[in-house]
Amino acid sequence: MxxxxxxxxxxxxxxxxxxxxxxxxxxxxxxxxxxxxxxxxxxxxxxxxxxxxxxxxxxxxxxxxxxxxxxxxxxxxxxxxxxxxxxxxxxxxxxxxxxxxxxxxxxxxxxxxxxxxxxxxxxxxxxxxxxxxxxxxxxxxxxxxxxxxYSEDELLLGTNHKDKEMYIEYLKYLLEKYNKIKESSKNKNEKIDKMINLINKKLK
Ligand SMILES: C[S@@+](CC[C@H](N)C(=O)[O-])C[C@H]1O[C@@H](n2cnc3c(N)ncnc32)[C@H](O)[C@@H]1O
The missing domain is CATH 3.40.50.150 (Vaccinia Virus protein VP39)
Structure with a gap:
């Protein structure tokens, strides 16, 4: 689709x-x-x-x-x-x-x-x-x-997804993206760390 x-x-x-x-x-x-x-x-x-x-x-x-x-x-x-x-x-x-x-x-x-x-x-x-x-x-x-x-994770990652499999695929893509940003940046970025934590929790 x-x-x-x-x-x-x-x-x-x-x-x-x-x-x-x-x-x-x-x-x-x-x-x-x-x-x-x-x-x-x-x-x-x-x-x-x-x-x-x-x-x-x-x-x-x-x-x-x-x-x-x-x-x-x-x-x-x-x-x-x-x-x-x-x-x-x-x-x-x-x-x-x-x-x-x-x-x-x-x-x-x-x-x-x-x-x-x-x-x-x-x-x-x-x-x-x-x-x-x-x-x-x-x-x-x-x-x-x-x-x-809304909870913080609902605001940041959405809520009530119709296609759960596609949502999980998307979360994995985001996790990879944020991990790459974290690895390539020298300074600590709280927003990136927060996103990584929230996505990991959702994927559990
Ligand atoms: C990338 S196209 C999206 C086309 C289609 N809706 C889609 O999702 O594939 C964005 C269109 O929005 C129009 N647009 C941008 N700002 C607008 C506005 N304030 N009012 C009406 N149309 C606007 C642009 O001219 C352009 O044709």
Whole structure:
């Protein structure tokens, strides 16, 4: 399962989807194959024009939009934010009054900050999924409305993973990565030591 298929697997037929940062609108294309309409937005006019040249479906509403600025209340209840950094994702959510039943993110970085700040926006982690695409790991997080108190390891390493085997593979990859950083750095790094301890505990 690639990233787009993974996002698709979290979407139900009745969900009203907006994909912000859609690029080639691959998710909307997949949804249209099962007759589901969606809004696909991107900040770049060139990206949207290119998608319009390649896509000919009444079910896909392609729009230029900085975040959710061009999306109106009631048009969507499911938001997809994939292939962006945590701070872009948070910026988009901090700049809208719209609320969603579901937010599906695949952030490139700072997943702990994402979990923590989303909680402050009253979105809690419902499920997570680690995806491996072209030998790279991606962390999908499904947020739903509400808040939760997280332990430190839940904030740093996630919670409620759908594919446990893939999660363990990912933890082993992280452990190797942090051990290499530790070996190559001369100074003691408390954050790296903490991550190594937390991952070792999880893997026990
Ligand atoms: C790396 S692509 C990700 C494409 C697709 N969502 C995926 O996961 O494969 C990131 C896209 O986000 C768009 N983007 C970045 N910031 C944005 C913003 N504030 N609002 C809307 N789109 C944005 C970029 O133009 C780019 O097309």
């Amino acid at each position: 690639n990233r787009i298929e993974a996002i698709y697997s979290f979407i139900n037929l009745q969900d009203k989807v907006v994909d912000v940062g859609c690029d080639q609108a691959k998710l909307s294309l997949l949804l249209s194959k099962r007759n589901q309409s969606s809004i696909a937005c991107d900040i770049s006019i060139n990206v949207i024009n290119r998608a319009k040249e390649n896509i000919n479906s009444q079910l896909i509403d392609l729009r230029v939009s900085n975040g959710l600025s061009n999306v109106k209340k009631g048009e969507a209840n499911t938001l997809v934010l994939s292939g962006m950094g945590t701070y872009t994702i948070l910026d988009i959510l901090n700049n809208t009054n719209l609320r969603f039943n579901k937010i599906i993110t695949i952030s490139n970085n700072y997943h702990d900050t994402l979990r923590k700040k989303m909680n402050e926006l009253n979105y809690k982690v419902s499920e997570e999924l680690i995806i491996k695409e072209n030998n790279k790991y991606y962390n999908l997080i499904l947020f739903t409305e509400g808040n939760k108190s």
